[in-house]
Each structure stands twice: as structure tokens, then as C-alpha cells.
Amino acid sequence: MRRLYTLVCTFILITTGTLTAQDLLQGRVSGNFQLDAQLYQADSAIGAEDVSEAMLMNSFANINYTQGNFIAGLRFESYLNPIKGYDQRYKGTGVPFWYASWQKESFGITVGHFYEQFGSGMTLRSYEERNLGYDNAIKGARFIFRPYKGIAIKGLIGTQRFFWESGPGIVRGLDGEFAINDLLNILSTDLPRFTLGGSFVSKYEPSAKILVNSDQILILPENVAAISTRLNIHHKGFAIDGEYAHKYNDPSAINNFIYKEGRSLLLQASYSQKGFGMLLSGKVTDNMSFKSKRTERGSMLDINYLPALTRQHAYTLAAMYPYATQPNGEIALQGQVNYKISKGTLLGGKYGTDIAINFSNVTSINRDSINNETPIGKTGTLGYKTNYFDFGDELYFRDFNIEIQHKFNNEFKALVSWINMHYNIDIIEGHPGEEAVKANIFIADVTYKFSSKNALKAEVQHLATKQDEGNWMQAMAEFTFSPRWFFTLMNQYNYGNDDKDRRFHYPTVAVGYTQDSNRLSLSYGKQREGIICVGGVCRNVPASNGLSITLSSNF
Template sequence: MKKLLVLLGVFVVTVQVQAQALLGGQVTGNFQIDAQVSKQDSSIGAEDVPQKLLSNVFANLLYTNGGFSAGIRFESYLDPLLGFNSQYKGAGIANKFMSYQNEMIDITAGNFYEQYGSGLIFRSYEDRNLGLDNAMMGVNVKVRPIDGILLKAMVGKQRYYWDYGKGLVRGIDGEFALNSLIKGFEESKTRVTLGAGFVSRYEDDQTILANDEYKLNLPLNVGAGSFRMDLAHGNWGLQAEYAMKSQDPNVLNNYIYKWGDALFVSASYSKKGLGINLQAKRIDNMGFKSERTATGEMLYINYIPAMSKQHTYALMALYPAITQVNGEMGIQADVTYTIKKGTLLGGKYGTTLKLNYSQIMSIDKQALNDSTSIGQKGTDGYTSDFFKVGDELYYQDFNMEISKKLSSKSKLNLTYAYIAFNPVMENEQGDIHYNNVVVADYTYKLNNKNVIRGELQWLKSNIEYFDEDKRSGDWLMALVEWNFTSAFFVSVSDQYNYNGSKNHYYNVSVGYTHNTTRFQLGYGKQRKGLLCIGGVCREVPASNGLTFSLTSSF
């Protein structure tokens, strides 16, 4: 580990010096080191770690010279942190690319990240904290032939840990800004952008049995297309995207031959001090991966986020919404309102109110005929009435937040949430959990350099504690944090499952930041659970011990 770091340092500095001295241009980069020491703790379900020390390391180097750039990313997982897939085990150059760009063209060879529209048919992205990276390996071209037109084309395979998925992924996309293209429309208050994309996957044939007698006739090419628009008129905005996917029998949909489709609509109105956003979506059989038989979070070609607010307070994030790619219908309403300062409710500094509501339901599914069950392997699966909402509630969240600056030294944030969570989203059985969560977050500035922040959180659940999940029951949490400027902090917290397992999850952490270098050391217990970002989740096992993190960019 130490040797590795020294080598890494030598490498970074050498490349930097050499490149700058000999070639001109500039070298920038960043790195992140996370290490963990965890010991066995049967009360919270933390298992023994025979390696004692686990670590994940990332180092990106980026060289740019005019329109030319090239980059490599070194990654090591020796061995991977708890919760990261063991297939990550190893070290090496994970990503590499070269690209050239000017005002008209942008071409990348090697690894690239790209997204068409909102990602309903294609999004390659990474999220290090989730251990998710579906970077493409291939060629990506973007062309702007005239002002207002952006055309994209790509071909490649998706990263699968240290390997690539079997499927070949190809795509084209076009985006047209009508204001630039139509004479006399340039200065209009109405802005219109239209777009369309198409992505296809090729994968060799394989033998998958429908039953004891028949082998499935698998489509080798699967296509997905989408149309989208983005309208803005002064304070108003409307965005919509509709996508369809051809027959794609795969392990996620139990090898059914039904076409998939997805609709996403968002409308907003906002002016200074008030913002309103309404969203609706419908997803039907849209799990799209570059391998038919792939499960887990890797190899997704498209991206379908959960339609709910992403909570950041620990107890509010205890029961997160998880996207159901096989079918869900959701709505969300979101309001942000700032009460002016100098008014009765606004007080001396003004008050900000946030309201958010989301509800996610199943879609309607009807059997094809009397002799075929819903979703039966090798059939068209089911029929579904597009506008009919299904019977099952997956997730519901009503939350409100009041942020108020009380004086020149103190701020208070009060948040309340009512969250209904159906364990079926995690493929678990059981009753729906109904939770009430309250959070108070108070910041006090002692002087220009010292800031104290405290959090109190309370979660009340309707579900009696059951042993194996380590989550049910009622919780209390307290956190105190002292900051000395933005350079140094110490924080102490405890999550207490007081009506349930009676477990305490205490944590102490200290951090130091100098410009872009951040160092953090923590000691304590981590609850087993889901780490979710954008509706994509990763199971994190319980741990008890030390964590160390160092990030820097240059």
C-alpha cells in the first residue's frame, strides 16, 4: 500500500514535470484514497475482515494542450472496501482516452461518458461512492455543423469491473435549438429545443430455455429510441421525453417479449422568490443492459432515476425510493418559496420554505389470456393500460423544510417528512413502513472562525422491530460538529435504534482541508443498509472501525 502510494507519487510528479517541460500544455489531475479497518461486531452484524485493511484508490491524470486532451485513470481495490463488489479486486489503468475538440467537432477515442437527453435510452456515467462505472470504451463524436445543431454518434462496449460487457452499443442523437435555426425567432422570449436519439445493442445468440422443451429465439439487436423537447417561456418551462424499446427478453424482465416504453414530463413556473415544479413519469419494461443475463447495478445502458427528493439527513434517507425499471408510475410536486425580509413572517433576514410531495405506484398489468400468467417467460408478458395507475403503492413522501436565519450568528433549519416505503422495492416481503421523521439543524457562528452546528433527528415507525434487518423500529440521532474556518472540523454523532435493536451507532470524525486537499479520519459503527444516489442503490454491510479518506486535485 505504502509502496504503491510512493510509486503513484513518483509517477504523477514525473509525468507532470516532463509533460510541462517538454511539450507545453498542462497537466491536471485528482486522486482519492479511501481506506478502512473493520472488526467483527455481532450486535450490528459486522463480519470479520481477514485482510484487516481494505482500500480503494483512484488517480486521474489529464493532459490538455489546446484542443487536444488525453487522460488516464489508475484504480486500485486491494482489497475493495466493504460493500464494493469483489470483482473490483485488483489494480491497474482502468480508463484511458484521447480527444480533440474545437468549436465544430469533438472526438474522443477510448473511454468516454455520454448521455442522450435525460438518459432514458442512454447514459454512461460513474459514481465512485456507489462503486458504479459504466464508462464506454470506443469512439464518441460530437459535431456542431451550424449554430443550433448538435449531432452525436458513438460506438463501444461498457465497462464491467476490470472487463467489458459482451454487448456492442451504438447510438446517434441530434439536438436542434430552434431559436438559432429559424430566422426571426432568435430574440424570442420562447426558447425551443427539440431532440431525438437512437441506441442499439448487439449481442451474440445464446441458449436460454423457456421451459423444458423450447429454447428462446433471442433478438440479437435491440433498439431504443426517444424524442424530447425543452420549452421555456419567461418564467415558464416544460420538458418532456418519450422513449420506446424493442423486444428485449432479459433476466430483469424474466425474458418477456413486450416492448418497453417510458415517459417523463416536467413543468415549472418560477420567479424571484418562488419556484414550482411538477413532474410525472411512467416506466414500463425499460431495464436496458448491454448483456441479457446481467443483474446488479453494472452494464445499464440507460438511466432511470427515482422520482422523489434525495434526502441527505441520515434518518430521512433510511428508507429511500428505488427505481423499478420493470414498471412504475410516479408524480412529484416541489415548491420553494422565500418570504421577503422585513415582513411579519420573513423577519429581519427572510425565511425560505420548501414543500415536496412524491408518490410512486405500480403500473397496471393484465394477463394476456387465461392460460398465461403475468410476466411469464417467453411470452409477451402482459398488457398494460398506459393511463391506468396500478394498485400497489411503492413509495410516498411528503416533506417540508423551513430555513430561517435567526440572527447574524445563528440559523435554524426544521424539516418534517412522512415517508411510506414498500419493501417490495428491495425485493423483500413485508408490510409497508410508514415513518414520521423530524430534523432540527442549528448553526451558530461563535465568531468569524468558529462555527458550531448541531442536528437532532427522530424517526417514528409503525413497524415493530424485527431482528434481521437492523433498521426497523424507532430511531434517535444527535450530531455536534465544530468547524474552525473551512480548514478543520470535528464531529461526534450517535444513531440510536431505541425502540428496536437498542444498538448505538456512534461516530467520531475529524477532517482537515487545505485548498483542494481534504483529509478525513473517522471511527465508529456503520449500520448495514442501502447507500442510494439517484435511485441507484448499493448494499453496504455493517462495519465497526476506522475509515480514512484523502482527496486532492491539482
């Protein structure tokens, strides 16, 4: 621990050059560490191949130092070599993330690497999703200025992380948010609260010579801007949020180098009171991929973020067909109602019953050709014409699901869920010609507490479909002996595969041990292969078989 402290102190001295040793001793060091390692064994049946390294490992550690209004930190990362399913370009060890940040009166400054989001993220969102190997941290400088109660202005400039390097584009952004009630000194909670916001984001990338055919190249914009405006109204249990974003001509590999301007509109309305909540949301997206490198096809170097208006399922079979936002165009609608049947009623029982109903529907946008001679989406043209809320004919995704949870007594509680899903595998996974997956998924999850510390959780999941790989079932039992141990047994079985030779079992056994903020878990089993397609690039996530080790620690 002392060595670590010395390391951090040295780092702070280097980054600031102004702190005295006495100052440093008054600060606080915090952080976390995680190591994921996998030992691989070949399994020719499921397609799990031998790995020449035998073991692969991803790990990271965040180390932060805080003293008053000053904070600095770094993240160490090591991929030796990246575990299967991760991009091999992460291979190596280093410190790709470091920063120093301080607050001085109404100004906050960050230099180094940082994450940021403007509004809902439609013009700018920098974030990391470690489990997916995604990180588009910005390296540069950022300020946050709060000149008056209710006003927050953010500005930033930097380049984005591209594995161990930075992308070629420079991102500039400015965001302002105005809490109107605070500005006007309206303190009453009986009146609605209004918040207005606006963002301006621009990227610079040097021009390039991209061939359209054998003797013509594109004339490319070096500066591309996106703007957005947003409004939030909150009043007691009601909330309305809206944001509109507009992007200027941005020919890129994702949109097939068309010059049409992009736009996106997100509207959400919600209401909640005790025992009842509802949410309605809608989103229109048209040509809104925004990257700091125009030829980037994969999932890296996104400047903005287009959230999927669909429920993110947690159960394995329900999450087998997840929807991914189609940045080139989609219209999404989502509604959700949560209702708690009161305690003491016939259906509510002693503790009440929670019911959640969710529906989402995503379709294409209707596109018309710009003239009779130009095919829709042709490179080096305006691409196409479209109108707002002009639903296309193609259904990308539909999900209707009901979830009911009931606690019978102090020992026993249960959850059941039914999901009806339509998944356009052609569009979402890039499997042209394949019929959309229409699936019905049933989940039952019960937990029985033997004592205040010991519990058994059992899950049964079933996915029924005539498409793709056919029917699946999964059973899982988890024994928890708090606060130290858990044991899990699980099996997935693709019993409905049309190819009888591919009706595989995917068993897993896992054990975990927790001590204070340290956790070690081991699991041994098989994982099925899959294909991920993003932006016109398809990647195989290979099947694997072997022992997984996860070690995590916080301090």
C-alpha cells in the same frame, strides 16, 4: 510532481504519436486523488465481522492533460481489497479508464473511454457514481458534430465497463439536438425557446441458449433498439420538458425474458421567479430496463438511466429508506414548491424565510394478462398488456415533506423539516410479506457562528415507525474551525427496535483537516448493516466497526 508530469507526457505521446516535446510543455496537467481506507474491528453485537486483511482500501486518481483543443487522461484505480459494501469483483489495481479527445472545427472526437448522456438518459446514459461503486463507462469512439449554430449531432460506438473487463454487448448510439430559435436566427428573448431532440440507441449481443423449461429455449434478438424524442420549451421563468422513449423487444433477466416492447414518458413543467419556484413532473415507465448483457441482474451494464422522481434526502434518517426506480413498471408524480417569505415581514424577519414543500407518489402500473391461459409476466411470452397512465393498485413510495430555513441573525440560523413517508419494503428491497414502512421523520439543524471562522452545527433527527426496525434517533454536533479543522460527534440509536437485544447505538467520532486542496479525515465508529436488492439480486451490506480514513487531493 515531475514524475507525474513525465508519466502523463509519455501517455500522451503514446496515445497521439504526433505531439512534439515543445507542444507538450505548453499543456496543462490537472487531476485529483482520493483514498478511502477502513480498519475493521469485529463487533458481534451489531454483526460486524472480522476482516482477515484488517484494513481494506479503495483509491483512485484522475490525471488529465489539456493543450488547446486536445485533452487526454486516465484514471488509476486500486482496490486492495475493496472496502466492505463494494463488489469484490473490483479487487485489484489498474488503469480501467483512459481517453484522448480533440476538437477540430465543427468536429469533436473522443477515443478510449467516455461518459455520455442523450436527453434525460432514458435511452442512453453512461456515468460513474464512485460512492456506489457504479461505472458503466463506454470504451470505443464518439464524435460530436456541430455543423451549424443550433445543431449538435453525437454518435458513439463501444462496449461498457464491467469491473476490469468489458461487457459482451456493443452499444451504438446517435443523438441529434436542434435549437430551433438559433436555426431560425430568432434572437428575441421575448419569444419562447424551442429545442427538439431525438436519439437512436442499439445494442448488439450474440444470441444465447436460455432454457425456458426442460426442452425449449428462447429465440433471442441479437440487435435491440431504443428510440426517443424530446422537446424543451423555455420562456422566461417557464420551462416545459418532455421526452418519450420506446424500446423494442428486449427479453432479459430483469423483465423475466418477456418480449413486450418497453416505453417511458417523462414530462416536467417548472416556473420560477424571485422568491418563488414550482416544479411538476410525471413519469410512466413500462419494461424499460436496457442493459448491454441480457443475463445481467445486478446494477452493472445499464445502457439507459431512469431517474427516480422523488426527493433525494441528504439527512441520514431521511435517507434511510430511499426509493429506487422500478424499471419493469411504475407511474411517478412529483410536485415541489419553493417560497421565500420576504424580508422585513413578521415570518420573514430580517433575512427572509425559505419554505420548500415536496410531494412524490409512485405506484405500480396496471397489468392485464395477454390471454386466459398465460400468467402475467410469463417467460417466453409478450408478458402482459397495459395502458398509459393506468395506475396500479400497489403503492411503491410516497413522500410528503416540508423544510423551513430561517436565518435569525449573522450568528444563528436554523432548519426544521418534517417528512411523512410510505416505503414499500417488499418491492424496493425484496422483502416479501413485510408490511410497508410508514415513517414520520423530524429534523432540526441549527448553526451558530462564534466568529467568522468558528461555528457549531448541531443536528437532531428522529424517525418514528412501527415497521421494520422501529424508531431511530440521531444527534450530531460538528465544530468547524475554518479553514483547517472540523470535529464531529454523532450517535444513531435504534431505541425502538421490537427486538430489545437489537437496540444498538452506532456512535461515530470524526476529525478532518484541510490544507489548500488537500483534505484528510478520520472517523471512528459503527455502521449498521443493510440489504440492497437490484434486479432480482439481493446483497447484504454488512455492518462495520472501525477507523475510516479519507484522503483527497486536487492539483
